[in-house]
Amino acid sequence: MPIALEATTLSDAAFVVRPLPEAVFRCGALAETPRRARQLGGRRVLLVTDPGVVAAGLAERLRALLVADGLDVAVFSGVEANPTLSNVTSGSAAAGDPDGLVIVALGGGSSMDCAKAIALDAVNDGPIRDYCIAASLGETGVIDPASAAPRRQPTNALPLIAIPTTSGTASETNGAGVLTDESENRKIFISNPLTRPAVSLLDPELTLGLPPYPTATCGMDALTHAIEAFTSNRVTPYSDAIALQAIRLVGQWLPAAVDDGNDLEARAQLLLGSHLAGVAFATAGLGMCHALGHPLSAVLHQAHGQTLTTMLPHVMGFNLPERTNRYAAVADALGAADATADNDTNAHAAIAAVRALAERVGIARSITEMGGSSDHLPELVRQAMSDVSMLTNPRPASSDEVRALYLAAL
Numbered sequence: 445m446p447i448a449l450e451a452t453t454l455s456d457a458a459f460v461v462r463p464l465p466e467a468v469f470r471c472g473a474l475a476e477t478p479r480r481a482r483q484l485g486g487r488r489v490l491l492v493t494d495p496g497v498v499a500a501g502l503a504e505r506l507r508a509l510l511v512a513d514g515l516d517v518a519v520f521s522g523v524e525a526n527p528t529l530s531n532v533t534s535g536s537a538a539a540g541d542p543d544g545l546v547i548v549a550l551g552g553g554s555s556m557d558c559a560k561a562i563a564l565d566a567v568n569d570g571p572i573r574d575y576c577i578a579a580s581l582g583e584t585g586v587i588d589p590a591s592a593a594p595r596r597q598p599t600n601a602l603p604l605i606a607i608p609t610t611s612g613t614a615s616e617t618n619g620a621g622v623l624t625d626e627s628e629n630r631k632i633f634i635s636n637p638l639t640r641p642a643v644s645l646l647d648p649e650l651t652l653g654l655p656p657y658p659t660a661t662c663g664m665d666a667l668t669h670a671i672e673a674f675t676s677n678r679v680t681p682y683s684d685a686i687a688l689q690a691i692r693l694v695g696q697w698l699p700a701a702v703d704d705g706n707d708l709e710a711r712a713q714l715l716l717g718s719h720l721a722g723v724a725f726a727t728a729g730l731g732m733c734h735a736l737g738h739p740l741s742a743v744l745h746q747a748h749g750q751t752l753t754t755m756l757p758h759v760m761g762f763n764l765p766e767r768t769n770r771y772a773a774v775a776d777a778l779g780a781a782d783a784t785a786d787n788d789t790n791a792h793a794a795i796a797a798v799r800a801l802a803e804r805v806g807i808a809r810s811i812t813e814m815g816g817s818s819d820h821l822p823e824l825v826r827q828a829m830s831d832v833s834m835l836t837n838p839r840p841a842s843s844d845e846v847r848a849l850y851l852a853a854l
């Protein structure tokens with residue numbers, strides 16, 4: 445029996461696909477950076493990266509390419525994992541005169557997101573916090589839509605080139621950035637077309653040196669993007685096609701990349717899988733797994749993909765009644781569906797397949813194993829309920845239900 449999706453007609457479909465950055469995918473694409481920076485009017489480059497990318501030798505490779513082309517290069521390598529607002533202010537202080545300046549982000553989501561915020565902060569008045577979205581709950585206990593907007597709108601941003609060195613966040617596909625407000629230990633967001641990269645360079649060779657643990661956590665981040673984009677309350681036939689292919693690619697190739705980091709084919713498939721998942725969620729949005737994962741990163745200082753891996757089976761179980769057919773299609777894309785079984789059985793098989801993949805790549809962990817305890821629950825629930833990713837979850841959740849999901853993952 446084929447796995448049936450509810451939307452089989454297009455005559456009643458209506459959706460908008462917003463512009464995406466130009467994306468160049470090829471081994472060796474890094475070498476295009478100087479020409480692209482000049483095309484954007486650059487005479488100077490601020491290279492935004494982190495200590496791990498520097499240690500892997502990638503930042504120096506790029507700096508040398510830019511300098512050889514005659515560009516003036518400053519390097520800001522102070523980005524932390526789950527980048528903070530003070531990382532942004534330090535980065536924009538390093539930027540100096542914005543005239544003829546192009547920002548080049550080299551790294552994972554942390555470097556790319558921080559670079560987007562630096563591109564804003566360097567040319568807009570006031571603190572970067574004013575341009576961030578930090579939603580709050582209304583009297584009914586759900587997000588007050590009025591609070592899901594920044595205090596101020598930016599007027600401008602420096603041009604940005606995004607060069608991912610992990611396969612996970614797909615930050616290169618969008619104008620969004622996730623930042624940690626260290627004064628509240630909370631994740632907040634920028635989201636603006638101005639901070640969308642002008643071009644992203646997808647060079648699989650840059651991901652070869654990523655160690656097994658971040659390879660696994662980033663890959664599960666990409667898988668979560670694809671599953672949430674395929675099951676959100678904003679799905680479209682356009683994003684569906686892309687999300688399903690992303691699920692297939694990540695499911696098939698993640699174990700190989702974790703087992704052998706030098707497997708260039710696996711690295712290339714994963715980089716495309718991650719990118720496609722980003723294209724899908726740029727249209728369809730994400731869901732509650734991200735809303736529940738962000739507080740775990742902020743409070744327990746864990747990798748983004750680790751927190752999602754811990755929560756994903758629980759969130760899928762919660763959403764299953766609303767998305768049975770779609771989860772059955774997820775099982776099919778993960779190669780875990782039984783063609784003779786009904787959709788409910790296959791939907792449960794999708795959850796089992798996600799758990800099995802997390803085990804296979806060695807990152808199936810409980811909240812307790814991440815250093816959390818029941819003492820953290822009130823704060824985690826409070827932050828999750830006011831995370832904007834809640835707004836696109838297919839099934840609304842009360843704070844008691846969110847608490848129960850955290851308890852189940854404890």
Ligand SMILES: NC(=O)c1ccc[n+]([C@@H]2O[C@H](COP(=O)([O-])OP(=O)(O)OC[C@H]3O[C@@H](n4cnc5c(N)ncnc54)[C@H](O)[C@@H]3O)[C@@H](O)[C@H]2O)c1
Pocket residue numbers: 494495496497500524525526527551552553554555557609610612613614615618620621622650651652653654655658661662665748749
């Ligand atoms: N903007 C978005 O759309 C979006 C989506 C999801 C997540 N995020 C955010 O992205 C951040 C996480 O990004 P991430 O998962 O890519 O991790 P990361 O950028 O923090 O990188 C993880 C680690 O890998 C190292 N590293 C990166 N590339 C390497 C390479 N090629 N070789 C060796 N080491 C390398 C880094 O130095 C770092 O220590 C979080 O803050 C998360 O909230 C953003």
Ligand SMILES: [Fe+2]
Pocket residue numbers: 613665669734748
């Ligand atoms: Fe993510």
